[in-house]
Amino acid sequence: MKVSVIIPVYNAEKYISRAVESTLQCNEVYEIILIEDQSPDNALEICKSLAGQYEKVKLFRHGDGKNHGAGESRNLGIEKATGDFLAFLDADDYYLPNRFKAESILFQNPEVEGVYGGLGVHYYSDTAKEQYYKVFGDRLTTVYQKHPPASVFPGQLGMKGSFGLFSIDTLTLRRESLLNKMDIFFKNLRIHEDSEFFFRLSYYLNLYPGFLDCPVAMRGVHDHNRITEIETRKIKPCTTKILLWKEIRNWSEGEERMPEDIKVHIRRMHQSFEIANAPLLKKGILIIKYLVCDYSLIRNGLYNINFRKLSTQIF
Template sequence: MKISVIIPVYNAEKFITQAVESALQFDDVFEVILVEDQSPDNALEVCKNLSVKFSRVKLFQHPDKKNHGAGASRNLGIEKASGEFIAFLDADDYYLSNRFDAEKELFKNIETDAVYGAIGVEYYSEKAKEQYYHIYQDKLDTVYKKTNPKDVCPGQMNLRGSFGLIHLDTLTLRKSALTKADRMFDVSLRLHQDTEFTTRLSFYLNFYTGINEDAIAIRGVHENNRITKVETKQINPASTKVLYWQKLKEWAEKEKRIPLEYKTHITRMHRSFEIANANFPKKLGMIFKYLILDYPSIRSGLYNINFREGLL
């Protein structure tokens, strides 16, 4: 295999060396592409040193040298990648020694476009564990069981019950298959752009389950995790989810090949998070509106409200 590992780098000077070295342990990793995204710390200098020390490490920045977010950084990495396969790694995470074991077998099948597996968790400090254990605990995050590729897209949309998670750290893509997709990462989303990407991409590509009973990568949790900080703030989490479902709704409205069942579900989920995110007067108005038009949206919306407030 000839794998390009793409690492967006922002505020990760303490962790990026570990991430890079975990990728370089594999002979199949042809290159590690660092996309430095105007970090406020010393990450750029660390990346420069890594690119000098290791011939397989390549460093890029956005043309204007400004911050564009993880999605845009991954898009730039895909553009610069010259490997036959593409894998992703967050700058504060790392690969385990079995990371590409399943890929070596599954990609022998030319119909395999993507392979995903399970991710574990490590708390980099006791303070981080105290703050975030209630979110990640010590469990594996993955798709719960080996899944037929045709069921991966609706599964990620929770169309048929609980499904699980595809984390980018565990995803490997056949680069040539990306021509089947409508686009890469949606740069307008600062949160959930990875979930939107894997959900939308799995509609076009054949996603196969790799190793999901053991971790193949580790999510590093520390006090400055950007996503974790957002998740634990006292804000309505529906405010970020409504944008995620809005983007899927816009995509579903344009993509003529999407089954009506998918479109109906996406619209319903978007409405439900709109209800959960609205202020009280608007919430009541939407409930009365959808009471006639789409009662399941109200039911889902009320669930999201209760979940947010800790009632469920």
């Protein structure tokens, strides 16, 4: 295997060295692509030092030298990658030695276009653990059982019961499949750009499970990563979910081959988060609006609305 690992770097001077060194321990890694995204700290200088120290490490920045966010930084990394396979790592996370062990076997099958696995948790300080343990605990972020590729997309949508989650850090893709089957990679969303990518990715590519019962990478939890701000309600989760599901809805409505029941489910999820985030009076107006607009679906039994239940679901 020749794996290109893409790492967007922003405000990560404390963590990027560990991320890179954890990647270098994997023999399957062909190159490490750092996309420095106009960090306000000393991350650029550390990236330059790493690129000078290790032959496999390559450093790039956006053409205008400005901050573009994680999604566009990963897109630039995909453009620069030359390996046969693509993997991703957030700059404050790190790989474990078994990161590509399942992948090295699974990708021998040409039908396998992507592999996902389990993600563990590492607290960078006692303060971070004290503050965020109630959010993450010591739980493994994983898909709960092995599913065939055709079940991954509806599973992520919540159409197959309790499915679980996989992470950008544990995803490995066949580069040729990604480039041939998807025109748009990561979108420029402030939050959930990876989740939006996962939805579309699992629709177009055949994704297979790797190690699900043990971690292949670790999520680094500290005081300033974005996910902790969402999980602890510093950023209102319903607001970000509306934007996520709006993107998924817009995409799905343009997919002629997508089954109608899946489109209906996606539209329902988007509407449920809109209602959950609306003031009380507007909630009633939205419910009436959606009931009227989708009356034919309700009448035909295709649209079983339970807004109260849906509004509590967080992907």
